[in-house]
Amino acid sequence: MSGRAGPAGLAWMQVRALAANTFREAVRSRIFYILMAFAVAMLLFSAVMSLLTIGSRAKIIIDLGLTITSFITVMTAIFVGIGLVYTEVEKKTIYNVLSKPLGRAHFILGRYLGLMAVLLVNLAAMLALLSLLLLLFGGFTWALFVAGAFIYLELAVLTAIALFFSSVTSPVVSAICTLAFYLVGHTSSAFLESLAPRLGSPAAKSAAGWLFHLLPDLNVLNVTNLIAYDIPLASGFATRALLYAAAYVALLLTAACLAFSRRDLV
Amino acid sequence: MGGPAIEIQGLEKTFTGHLSIGRIHALRGVDLSVPRGVIYGFLGPNGAGKTTTLKVLTGLLRPDRGTVRLLGAPAGKRDTRAHIGFLPETPYFYDYLTGAELLRFFGRLHGLGARTLDEKVPALLKLVGLEGRGNLPLRKYSKGMLQRAGLAQALLNDPELVILDEPMTGLDPIGRREIRDLILSLRTQGKTVFFSSHILADAEMICDEVAILVGGKVVQQGSLEKLLGSDVRFWDVALAGCPEETRGWDGAELITKSGDQMLLRVELEGELQSLLDRARGAGARVVSVAPHKASLEDLFLSHMPGGDA
Numbered sequence: 001m002s003g004r005a006g007p008a009g010l011a012w013m014q015v016r017a018l019a020a021n022t023f024r025e026a027v028r029s030r031i032f033y034i035l036m037a038f039a040v041a042m043l044l045f046s047a048v049m050s051l052l053t054i055g056s057r058a059k060i061i062i063d064l065g066l067t068i069t070s071f072i073t074v075m076t077a078i079f080v081g082i083g084l085v086y087t088e089v090e091k092k093t094i095y096n097v098l099s100k101p102l103g104r105a106h107f108i109l110g111r112y113l114g115l116m117a118v119l120l121v122n123l124a125a126m127l128a129l130l131s132l133l134l135l136l137f138g139g140f141t142w143a144l145f146v147a148g149a150f151i152y153l154e155l156a157v158l159t160a161i162a163l164f165f166s167s168v169t170s171p172v173v174s175a176i177c178t179l180a181f182y183l184v185g186h187t188s189s190a191f192l193e194s195l196a197p198r199l200g201s202p203a204a205k206s207a208a209g210w211l212f213h214l215l216p217d218l219n220v221l222n223v224t225n226l227i228a229y230d231i232p233l234a235s236g237f238a239t240r241a242l243l244y245a246a247a248y249v250a251l252l253l254t255a256a257c258l259a260f261s262r263r264d265l266v
Numbered sequence: 267m268g269g270p271a272i273e274i275q276g277l278e279k280t281f282t283g284h285l286s287i288g289r290i291h292a293l294r295g296v297d298l299s300v301p302r303g304v305i306y307g308f309l310g311p312n313g314a315g316k317t318t319t320l321k322v323l324t325g326l327l328r329p330d331r332g333t334v335r336l337l338g339a340p341a342g343k344r345d346t347r348a349h350i351g352f353l354p355e356t357p358y359f360y361d362y363l364t365g366a367e368l369l370r371f372f373g374r375l376h377g378l379g380a381r382t383l384d385e386k387v388p389a390l391l392k393l394v395g396l397e398g399r400g401n402l403p404l405r406k407y408s409k410g411m412l413q414r415a416g417l418a419q420a421l422l423n424d425p426e427l428v429i430l431d432e433p434m435t436g437l438d439p440i441g442r443r444e445i446r447d448l449i450l451s452l453r454t455q456g457k458t459v460f461f462s463s464h465i466l467a468d469a470e471m472i473c474d475e476v477a478i479l480v481g482g483k484v485v486q487q488g489s490l491e492k493l494l495g496s497d498v499r500f501w502d503v504a505l506a507g508c509p510e511e512t513r514g515w516d517g518a519e520l521i522t523k524s525g526d527q528m529l530l531r532v533e534l535e536g537e538l539q540s541l542l543d544r545a546r547g548a549g550a551r552v553v554s555v556a557p558h559k560a561s562l563e564d565l566f567l568s569h570m571p572g573g574d575a
Contacts, residue, residue, distance in 0.1 A: 010377040017374035021360065028362040092358040096419060099324040100375040101348035265326040266281065 014102050015110040022114020026080065032118075035076055039126050042068045047133045058139020063228040065130040066144070070151045070224065073122050074182065077115070077155045081162025082174035084111040085260065094265060105257040112163050112253060119155045123148055146238075147227040153245040154221040158182060160252035161216070167260040185218030220244055269338040271427050271458035272300035272323065277332035279318055279482075292318040294482040296332070300460055300475070302426075305453050307469035308462040309566060310479035316462040317355055319479070320431050323460075324352045337426055348376070351425035355432045355462075357416030359404050365391060365415050366400035369422060376423040390418040395444055409436035417445065421452075428452055430461035434468050446472050470562040478569055485569045494560045500533045504553040505545050515544050527553075 026032050046064035050057040085108070088094040097107065127148045134140040161181050165174035189212065199205045220241050226233060277296040282289050292315045300306045310316050321327040322334055325342030334341040337349055359368055366387050373383045391400045394414040399407075407415065413436050420428055433449070434442045442465075449459050449472055463469050469476060470490065477487035486493060502521070505528045514520040517537040518530040528550075532538045542552060 013377055014375050017371055021363075021371055024367075025360065025362055092354070093360055095321075095324075095326060095354040096352070096357065096359070096372065096416075097375065098326060099347060099350075099352040099354070100372060101344045101377075102375050103344060264328060265321065 010101070011103070011106055014100075014106050015113065018097075018107060018110020019114035019117060022084070022111050023117045026115070026118040027121075035072060036122065036125065039068070039072045039122070040129060042072065043126065043129050043133065047137060050137065056139070057137055058134060058141075059228050061130070061133055061137060061139065062141070062144065062147075063224065065126075065133065066147050066151070066224040066227065069123065069126040069130065069148070070154070070222075072126070073119055073151060073155055074158060076122060077119055077159045078162050078175065078178045078182065080115055080118070081159045082166050082171045082178060084115060084163050085166040085256075086169075086171050086174065089265060098265065104261045108163065108167065108253060108257050108260055112159060115159050115163075116156060119159065120152065123152055123155070141227075143227045143230075146233075147223050150221050150223045150241065153241060154218055157185075157216060157218065157221070157245050157248045157252075160249045160256070164252045164256040164259070167256045167263075181216060182218065185216040186222070188212065188215045189217045189219055216248055217244075269335065270299045271302045271304075271337060272298060272306075272460055273333075273335045274298040274319070275333045277319065277322065277334060278330045279315075279322065279327060280330055292482055293322075293329075296479070296482070296484055298477055298484055298487060300458065302458050303453065303456055304474040305449060305459045305472050306461070307473035307476040308460060308479065309464065309466065309469055309476055309562075310462075311464065311570065314479040315482040316479055317431055320352075320354075320429055320462060323429055324350070348423065349426045351420035351423060351428045353413075353416045353420040353428075353430045353433055356409075356435060357412055359412065359415065361403065361405035364401050364403050365396055365407070365411075365418075368404060368415060369400075369419055372419045373422050378422065386422065390421060393421070393448065394418045395441075410438060410441045413437055413445075414441070417448065425457065427458045427460065430459065432463055433461055434463060434465050442468060466562045466566055476562065478566060480569050486565070490562070493565055494562065496559065498535075498557040499560055500531050500558050501538050502554075502556045502558065503530045503532065503538070503541060503545075504528075504556075505530065505550045506553050508545070508550045509548055512548065512550075515541055517541065 043065055046061055046068060049064060050060040053060050088097070088111075094107075098104065127144060131140060131144060134144070158178065158181070162174060162178045165177050169177075193212075195208055199208060221244075223233065225231070274296050277293050277298075278291075279293040280289055280291050296315070296319060308316055308319070318327065322329050323336060323341050325347060328342070336346050339346040360371075363371065369387045369390060370383050373386065378386065388397075388400065391397055394417050396411060396414050396418065399411065404412065404415065413433065417430070417433065420430065430449075433445055437445060446468060449461070452459050453474075461469075473490060475487070475489045476493065477484050479485070503518070506526060508526050508528050510526065512528070513523075514528070514530065517534070518532045518541050521529040521531055523529075530541065532541055538555070542555070545552065
């Protein structure tokens with residue numbers, strides 16, 4: 001039929017359509033604007049705090065601003081991500097979608113990319129405001145956007161974790177599990193590094209090592225302090241972080257696709 | 267792709283509750299063959315397994331046992347789905363989209379380009395009676411309008427086989443007639459329409475063939491002509507001006523009597539003529555003679571528990 005995409009273009013067109021729809025869903029929801037308003041208020045608060053604190057005003061704005069930016073976008077990733085698949089099944093909107101010539105993996109990928117696009121807009125808006133504040137108060141640095149890129153990598157991993165859980169379980173369980181991954185991801189490396197030398201048996205040391213490699217190490221993706229205090233990133237740091245995040249995302253999305261492809265949509 | 271539009275053999279599906287407690291045998295060996303180019307009614311009471319069957323056809327559920335082929339190809343495959351249109355029972359849509367946006371979204375999932383959709387979307391909205399409502403958000407649509415939007419999206423890819431789950435649900439009498447006409451026009455275009463329903467009057471009006479599903483099994487299938495036959499089962503005779511003392515006539519069952527008017531039922535053609543002659547002879551006037559053939563409802567009810575099958 002004329003006007004129909006070929007097999008090669010069809011999958012990409014479907015993924016883009018699903019991503020665009022996910023994006024549209026987010027930007028047409030009230031919660032999106034409430035979160036953005038909250039983010040703006042918190043960033044302005046960081047500027048006010050810098051006026052009341054002893055020390056470099058720019059560093060405080062950067063440190064506090066990036067922490068707020070990271071926190072709000074992470075919460076968006078987790079709490080929107082946990083509903084990406086589940087709500088489609090629960091609201092039965094998925095019946096029409098999956099009756100089309102569409103692979104379930106494309107559905108997962110489209111939903112993931114849609115939320116990543118939403119998070120990119122959130123992050124860009126918050127970084128733009130932060131830049132504006134730093135231009136007003138002095139201390140603007142392009143390194144802010146390097147920190148933003150690392151936050152985005154962390155969001156990519158967390159969204160993939162939330163999406164994986166969304167494809168296999170309920171939002172409450174997904175939220176608990178994803179938040180647990182987030183907390184463990186920021187504490188596991190320090191905890192296991194300090195624990196390993198104290199472990200006596202080689203088996204326990206080996207187990208701690210495996211656990212260290214298995215659990216996500218989100219500190220690898222956290223450069224807020226380095227940026228705030230002008231500490232240069234080590235050579236190859238960014239490449240390693242990018243590869244680490246990409247591997248984690250690929251693994252989680254594959255697991256989500258496999259789990260979802262076996263699921264009956266009752 | 268040759269062969270019947272739908273071919274199901276030995277289809278079984280069981281649902282298991284949490285912790286494997288409470289198994290429900292939704293389908294217990296469904297066999298079905300739907301020829302191409304017909305309107306096929308898939309009938310059955312609530313819980314018979316109609317929706318489960320339709321979900322297997324569209325790849326939303328995987329069968330436990332049996333084979334299912336659509337248009338000669340295995341059901342559930344992406345290539346197969348490209349040739350079918352599906353309207354789920356009580357369609358649920360993204361209510362933040364407008365009707366036109368919804369159709370464009372589903373069109374993209376079919377791989378339709380922007381230019382094709384520019385032509386197709388308004389034409390489909392018009393076809394289903396939603397002309398001028400395309401820019402309205404779906405959250406403002408009535409149940410009937412959502413059903414029409416659902417039908418429009420099922421036709422986006424110009425499908426060879428259209429599968430509709432309870433398409434008349436939520437429609438008023440005018441809407442039902444319009445959808446019936448639309449289904450008839452699809453057959454004229456050479457498409458096969460397979461629809462589930464428990465509204466037997468609609469099915470009887472438009473179906474070429476039907477299958478009746480009870481308890482997860484097809485208990486009867488075939489053409490309406492074959493299943494219902496063409497013989498008259500009985501005649502209802504309405505008389506007026508009957509003599510006051512008349513209580514009825516031999517061979518005729520009195521259904522009701524009001525003043526000098528009577529409604530009588532006869533089952534044999536010979537008795538009908540005799541009744542009419544005797545009634546006229548007694549001074550009564552024949553108001554109407556209504557022949558009754560077997561209806562789909564009679565057939566359907568005969569398969570229900572307590573039916574006379």
